[in-house]
Amino acid sequence: MDEDAGSMKRIVGCGVGAVVTKSIGLKPREGYPNPTIVELECGILNAMGLPNPGIKDYGQEIRNFKILKVLIIGSIFGSNLKEFIELSRKMQEYGTDALELNMSCPHAKGYGLEIGSDKGLVREITSKVKASVDIPVFVKLSSNVSDLKDIAKAAEKGGADGIVAINTVKAMKINLELRKPVLANKIGGYSGKAIKPIGVRCVYEIAESVDIPIIGVGGVTTGEDALEYIMAGASAVQIGTGIYYRELDVFKKICREIESWMKKHDVKKLSDLIGVAHI
Amino acid sequence: MNGPIIKKIIESKIEAKNIKTILFEYQEKIVPGQFFMIWIPGVDEIPMSVSYIHNKIKGITFRNVGDATKALFNLRKGDKIGVRGPYGNGFKINGKHILFVGGGTGIGMLAPAVEEANHKNISCTVILGAKNKNELFFEDRFKKCGATVYVSTDDGSKGYKGFASNLAKKILTENSFDSVLTCGPEIMMKKLLDISKNIPIQASLERYMKCGIGICGQCCIGEGLRTCKDGPVFDGKKLKNAEDFGVYKRDASGCKVKF
Numbered sequence: 001m002d003e004d005a006g007s008m009k010r011i012v013g014c015g016v017g018a019v020v021t022k023s024i025g026l027k028p029r030e031g032y033p034n035p036t037i038v039e040l041e042c043g044i045l046n047a048m049g050l051p052n053p054g055i056k057d058y059g060q061e062i063r064n065f066k067i068l069k070v071l072i073i074g075s076i077f078g079s080n081l082k083e084f085i086e087l088s089r090k091m092q093e094y095g096t097d098a099l100e101l102n103m104s105c106p107h108a109k110g111y112g113l114e115i116g117s118d119k120g121l122v123r124e125i126t127s128k129v130k131a132s133v134d135i136p137v138f139v140k141l142s143s144n145v146s147d148l149k150d151i152a153k154a155a156e157k158g159g160a161d162g163i164v165a166i167n168t169v170k171a172m173k174i175n176l177e178l179r180k181p182v183l184a185n186k187i188g189g190y191s192g193k194a195i196k197p198i199g200v201r202c203v204y205e206i207a208e209s210v211d212i213p214i215i216g217v218g219g220v221t222t223g224e225d226a227l228e229y230i231m232a233g234a235s236a237v238q239i240g241t242g243i244y245y246r247e248l249d250v251f252k253k254i255c256r257e258i259e260s261w262m263k264k265h266d267v268k269k270l271s272d273l274i275g276v277a278h279i
Numbered sequence: 280m281n282g283p284i285i286k287k288i289i290e291s292k293i294e295a296k297n298i299k300t301i302l303f304e305y306q307e308k309i310v311p312g313q314f315f316m317i318w319i320p321g322v323d324e325i326p327m328s329v330s331y332i333h334n335k336i337k338g339i340t341f342r343n344v345g346d347a348t349k350a351l352f353n354l355r356k357g358d359k360i361g362v363r364g365p366y367g368n369g370f371k372i373n374g375k376h377i378l379f380v381g382g383g384t385g386i387g388m389l390a391p392a393v394e395e396a397n398h399k400n401i402s403c404t405v406i407l408g409a410k411n412k413n414e415l416f417f418e419d420r421f422k423k424c425g426a427t428v429y430v431s432t433d434d435g436s437k438g439y440k441g442f443a444s445n446l447a448k449k450i451l452t453e454n455s456f457d458s459v460l461t462c463g464p465e466i467m468m469k470k471l472l473d474i475s476k477n478i479p480i481q482a483s484l485e486r487y488m489k490c491g492i493g494i495c496g497q498c499c500i501g502e503g504l505r506t507c508k509d510g511p512v513f514d515g516k517k518l519k520n521a522e523d524f525g526v527y528k529r530d531a532s533g534c535k536v537k538f
Contacts, residue, residue, distance in 0.1 A: 001496035001503065003533045010503025022496070022533075030531035034316075034324035035361075037490045039281035048495060053533035177285035178320050178359065244494045 001243065003052065005064035008072070015252030018071035020238060021062070023102040025077050025111075026087065028054040033184040038173050043192025043219065044241050045173050047107045047185035050077055055090045062094040073138070077102040079110045084125050085132045092133045099135060101125065104142035104167035106189045112167070117145045119154040126158025136161035138215065143195075143202045144170050149209035156210040163206055164215040164238065166199045191241040193219045200232045207233025207275055221245050223257020233275040281492055283318045283361025291356055294340060294416035295409075298384065299352055302331060302338040305362060309337065310369030311392035312462075312483055312512045316491040318361030319354070323347035326488045326507070328388030328462070329365060340387030340416070366491050367511045370481055372396050374457025378450065378478075379426075380471055382408040382443050382463020388483060389462055390417050397424040404450065405429070408443025408463060412436040444470035451475065465538055469525025472515055480515040484524075487531055497533070500524060 001007040003022040011019055031051030038045050052058075055076075065072060074096035076087040088099055103122060105112025115121050122139065130137050139155040141148065143166040152163050168189025173182045181187075199218025206214055216229030217238040226237045242250040258270065267273060286303040294300055305315075309332050317339060318324040325347045331338030343352040354360065370392050377396055381389040386407055396403050403426035409415045411434045421428050430438030431446040439446045444467045447459075451474060459475045461468050462483040472480055486498035486506040493508030500506060501521030504513065518524045527535045 001494065001499070001505075003496045004499055004529070006501055007496045007499040007503035007505075028530075028532035028534050031489075033322075034489060035283070035318055036324075037492070037495070038283070039492070041280075044494070046490070046495075048489060051489075051497070051532055053529075053535075057534065173282070175283065175285065175361070178361075180320065182283065182318075182361075184323075241494065244492060 005061040008061075008065045009068060011248065011251075012068055012070050014249045015255055016070075017236070018073055018097070019065070020073045020100055021075050021096075022052055023050055023075040023077045023105065024052045024055050024058050024087065024091075025050060026055055026083055028052070035182055035184055038182045040173055040190070040194070042194035043190050044244060045171055045183065045188045045190050046168065047183045047188035049185060050105055050108045050111060055087050059090070059094040062096060066095050071097045073098045073100050075100040075102055075140070077105060077108070077111050079115075081125050081128055084129055088129045088133050088137075092135050097135060098138060098161075099129065099133065100138045100140050100164055101129060102140050102167075104140050106142060106144050106168055106170045107185055107187050113142045113144055116142050116151065119147070119151055122151055123154040123158040126155050126160050130159040138162040138164050140164035140167060141206075142167045143198050148202055149205050152206040152209050156212050160212060162213040162215060163210060164217060165202045165206055166195070166218045169195045169198055191219070192245070193221060195219050196225055196228070200228050203229055203234050204232040204277065207278060220254070221250070223254045223261055226254055226258055227261060227273065230270065230273050231275070231277040233278065235271075235274055281363055283316070283324070283363045285359050286362050288354055288356055288358050288360065289336070291354060296413040297343045298340065298414065298416055299343070300330060300338050300340040301351065301354070301360075302336055303360070303362065304335050305337040306335055307365055309365045311372065311395050312369035312388060313365035313367045314511060315339065315362050315364040316366065316488070317351070318363075319347055319350045320359070320361065322350040324361070326366075326491060328483065328511070330387035330390055332391045332394075340384065342384045363491070366507055368509070370460055370483070370512050372399065372401065372460075374401060376402040376404070376454070376456050378447065378454075378456045378459045379403060379405045380408070380443055380447050380459065380461040380463065380467070381405070382467045383410075383414070385461070385463030385483070386417055389460065390420055392460060393421055393426055394424050397426070403427070404454065404456070406431060406443050406447055406450065408432075408446070408467065410434065442470075443467060444474065447471055448474045451478070465525050465528070472518055475515065481512050482518060483512045484510055486528055497529070497531075
């Protein structure tokens with residue numbers, strides 16, 4: 001969801017606090033051929049390939065959505081500094097409330113993770129984007145790296161207002177009958193319950209390394225999943241695949257579950273739980 | 280789990296010019312109007328409405344129009360395809376007398392719906408629209424289940440000369456129906472929505488699809504209605520509120536494409 005104004009509007013009615021757009025690039029991009037998705041034992045494997053209508057016409061979707069006066073975070077992906085700056089300026093011009101720099105898509109050649117695994121690039125792009133816009137800038141990082149703490153630190157040094165972690169985890173599914181990978185792109189990104197422990201670990205490690213807020217993503221399906229991320233150090237969570245398992249109103253359900261957990265454990269403020277697992 | 284199950288084609292038959300049906304064994308129960316995601320290994324995976332529901336035998340009927348359907352068209356008995364589904368909601372089939380309007384390959388998926396209506400002792404009137412008589416199919420199948428069948432062709436090579444929607448307008452004024460069920464070109468379905476007035480209508484839409492399970496958002500219409508999950512069959516009320524119905528669809532990148 002969240003590629004067009006209509007689907008973003010529908011999600012708003014389902015209890016969200018803010019909406020993150022699909023990652024938008026400079027030009028329209030079809031993404032990979034199908035199959036782009038397959039359900040696995042404990043989650044969903046996808047290689048959509050960053051399909052998006054391009055930044056030029058994306059203003060109409062954002063402006064149409066902004067009628068609702070709900071916070072919108074514009075997600076963007078570029079292959080170099082120049083592209084990130086151009087995309088950031090456009091998103092700000094269209095009226096997005098914050099930016100998310102996608103430096104973590106695990107399966108798009110020349111984009112995402114190929115940038116997000118280079119500390120120097122992460123810092124440079126973050127700082128130059130920060131200098132080009134006035135709205136908050138979040139950097140979305142991947143777990144598919146060996147030096148996550150350093151990369152998060154690089155984003156912080158670049159002036160990021162927050163870190164988003166994680167993106168999907170690189171994975172593959174082979175069909176035994178055909179003896180070949182199911183996804184047209186062969187390799188995809190795993191999401192859902194299976195990657196929650198990886199995401200929680202990453203958020204925990206990032207929280208040890210930086211002082212800026214963290215948005216936790218990866219397998220959040222229940223209120224307890226969200227609380228786990230919060231205790232690891234997240235100030236907010238994003239939900240995507242959870243929609244598949246618990247329908248569109250998964251957001252309302254999770255909020256209710258968090259509230260009931262807090263009541264049961266006599267917690268008055270959710271913010272009191274942020275990072276409590278670090279002692 | 281929503282992954283492709285590999286099935287051998289047990290029959291591949293020509294229905295009309297460039298139109299073929301492929302049959303395979305598939306156990307799942309299916310509501311007429313639902314669809315499969317059909318994987319042609321090494322080529323593509325595309326949504327295909329179910330056109331045959333006979334116990335454990337299921338089938339799809341399609342026209343040879345693009346890379347994926349061309350590859351599918353050339354597959355033979357014994358070849359393997361991946362099947363996942365069924366997906367979507369399907370038609371609600373009730374009332375005393377239903378008007379079915381099928382245009383082009385949209386005719387295919389109406390056949391199981393008419394068969395079910397007949398099973399429920401509902402009177403069926405069917406309008407089949409095609410460019411010309413060579414592209415018509417399933418006429419006998421509809422007649423076999425007792426439906427009153429009308430044919431329209433754009434060139435007049437068989438039946439009424441003109442669009443199926445024009446023929447429908449005439450038939451709607453001469454008879455009373457409890458509902459209209461349709462599948463075909465969106466412009467045709469939009470016209471039907473306008474002319475059916477206060478008769479409840481259900482239309483099966485076609486959109487570019489990727490996930491098929493309601494998460495990617497590629498096939499959304501109106502305010503976030505997912506053709507794969509909330510559809511593909513939408514009622515008139517929903518369609519009247521969807522600004523894109525009959526106006527534009529979105530390509531694989533999400534760009535708007537006018538009909």
